[in-house]
Amino acid sequence: MLRLPGLWDALWYRRSVRAQLLLTVLLIELIAALVTAGVTVLKARTSTRIEIDASMNLAEVLVRETIELMPQDTPADRFLEALPLRQRFARHVRITVRDAAGHGVDTRPMTGGLEGDGHTRAPAPAWFASLISPPPERREFPVVLNGRPIGSVVITGEPADEIAETWENLTALAGAATLVSLAMIAILYVLFGRVLDPLTALGTGLLELERRSYGVRLRRPKARELAAITDRFNALAGALDAARAENAGLYQRLITTQDDERRNTARELHDEVGPSLFGLKANAASIASAAGALSGESAHAVQERARDILAIVEHLQLVNRSLLTRLRPMALGHVPLADLLADMIGDRARQNPQIAFPLTPGKLQPSYGDSIDLTIYRCVQESLTNAIRHARATRIRVDLAEAGDASSLQGTRLALTVEDDGCGIDPHAPAGFGLQGMRERVQALGGECSVQGAPGGGTRVRIVIPVQAGDAATG
Numbered sequence: 001m002l003r004l005p006g007l008w009d010a011l012w013y014r015r016s017v018r019a020q021l022l023l024t025v026l027l028i029e030l031i032a033a034l035v036t037a038g039v040t041v042l043k044a045r046t047s048t049r050i051e052i053d054a055s056m057n058l059a060e061v062l063v064r065e066t067i068e069l070m071p072q073d074t075p076a077d078r079f080l081e082a083l084p085l086r087q088r089f090a091r092h093v094r095i096t097v098r099d100a101a102g103h104g105v106d107t108r109p110m111t112g113g114l115e116g117d118g119h120t121r122a123p124a125p126a127w128f129a130s131l132i133s134p135p136p137e138r139r140e141f142p143v144v145l146n147g148r149p150i151g152s153v154v155i156t157g158e159p160a161d162e163i164a165e166t167w168e169n170l171t172a173l174a175g176a177a178t179l180v181s182l183a184m185i186a187i188l189y190v191l192f193g194r195v196l197d198p199l200t201a202l203g204t205g206l207l208e209l210e211r212r213s214y215g216v217r218l219r220r221p222k223a224r225e226l227a228a229i230t231d232r233f234n235a236l237a238g239a240l241d242a243a244r245a246e247n248a249g250l251y252q253r254l255i256t257t258q259d260d261e262r263r264n265t266a267r268e269l270h271d272e273v274g275p276s277l278f279g280l281k282a283n284a285a286s287i288a289s290a291a292g293a294l295s296g297e298s299a300h301a302v303q304e305r306a307r308d309i310l311a312i313v314e315h316l317q318l319v320n321r322s323l324l325t326r327l328r329p330m331a332l333g334h335v336p337l338a339d340l341l342a343d344m345i346g347d348r349a350r351q352n353p354q355i356a357f358p359l360t361p362g363k364l365q366p367s368y369g370d371s372i373d374l375t376i377y378r379c380v381q382e383s384l385t386n387a388i389r390h391a392r393a394t395r396i397r398v399d400l401a402e403a404g405d406a407s408s409l410q411g412t413r414l415a416l417t418v419e420d421d422g423c424g425i426d427p428h429a430p431a432g433f434g435l436q437g438m439r440e441r442v443q444a445l446g447g448e449c450s451v452q453g454a455p456g457g458g459t460r461v462r463i464v465i466p467v468q469a470g471d472a473a474t475g
Contacts, residue, residue: 049134055092124167214241251444362401383418391422
């Protein structure tokens with residue numbers, strides 16, 4: 001059983017503004033209809049009582065005059081039988097004649113009563129008649145012929161015709177009022193819809209802002225108050241759009257600076273540290289060879305030390321190559337993007353043989369420029385690292401392809417999807433530095449990055465980056 005607050009919430013607060021306004025109008029009309037019906041009943045009851053009193057008085061006068069004007073030589077039976085005919089046009093009353101013994105006298109039917117206005121009215125419902133009908137009234141007059149009482153005339157009030165007429169008028173008025181109310185509700189429904197359309201558009205615009213689509217603008221309505229709200233919304237959207245563009249420019253400059261530093265560091269490692277390590281390795285090998293030609297324990301010790309130096313140098317070379325790969329892949333810009341990703345995924349597959357790494361490259365250009373290529377590479381690298389470390393996945397699928405075309409509204413986009421079948425991601429967990437950096441890189445290029453649960457479990461990373469017309473050419 002619904003409680004009163006829950007019922008009120010369901011009937012009112014969960015409705016739209018248009019429905020609430022229409023319900024308010026309907027409630028006002030219902031109250032007005034009840035008040036009108038009450039006033040109509042009271043007025044009809046008063047008018048019916050007045051009408052019956054007037055009819056009774058008129059009938060009484062007519063009966064008295066008729067009795068006085070009847071010829072005294074008329075036979076008693078014919079006198080009593082013809083008496084009501086002289087009252088044939090009396091309405092709202094019933095005239096009956098009784099003989100001296102009190103028995104009713106059969107008379108010819110009268111044309112008054114419910115047929116007095118030329119047509120027969122349907123009787124009103126009993127409940128309505130009980131509301132309108134006045135207290136019953138009855139008057140009786142003796143009939144004296146030649147000084148001898150021969151019977152009596154009984155006049156009884158008959159409000160049925162008046163009540164039926166009132167009911168007929170009331171139903172006609174209620175029907176007309178219902179039609180007018182329906183027409184008014186239809187007009188108000190359309191009018192409220194037109195008035196509230198800007199609020200619906202405002203809600204849609206706020207949803208677009210929540211989705212970080214700051215380019216949305218609302219059409220300015222004619223209503224002054226709603227126009228002011230729309231102007232504030234458009235100004236807010238413009239400010240957010242400008243802030244996003246500014247932040248994107250800052251992100252782009254920051255990432256460009258970071259990439260330049262990494263490129264310079266990688267170049268130093270490759271051009272300076274690499275040759276130096278190679279020289280150390282060559283000298284250590286030369287020392288080991290020269291010591292091999294000598295004899296004695298000192299020569300053996302020198303060989304051991306030379307081999308230790310060779311092992312250390314080889315380890316440093318591995319570390320150097322790893323640093324070079326993490327800072328900036330040396331093959332970036334020299335081999336196609338799909339091949340670069342395939343090499344990285346192949347390395348991960350060799351390091352983690354228990355995990356399958358299917359790669360599905362779609363339609364791709366050889367390169368989309370250093371910024372996009374490096375962003376895609378870093379995003380795949382970070383997504384694979386997170387899935388291997390945290391997801392306990394057995395399958396990590398990578399899809400990369402172009403979406404859309406230059407003729408569409410959104411233009412050509414590069415869509416990357418990395419999906420695993422692991423334990424999923426906690427939606428309430430804070431994003432780590434790697435994921436945050438990945439999002440900043442994508443947003444700096446005007447793209448979108450989403451991380452959410454995949455159907456059936458696991459995690460899906462979805463990245464979409466717009467491709468400018470000249471990006472592929474610059475690669």
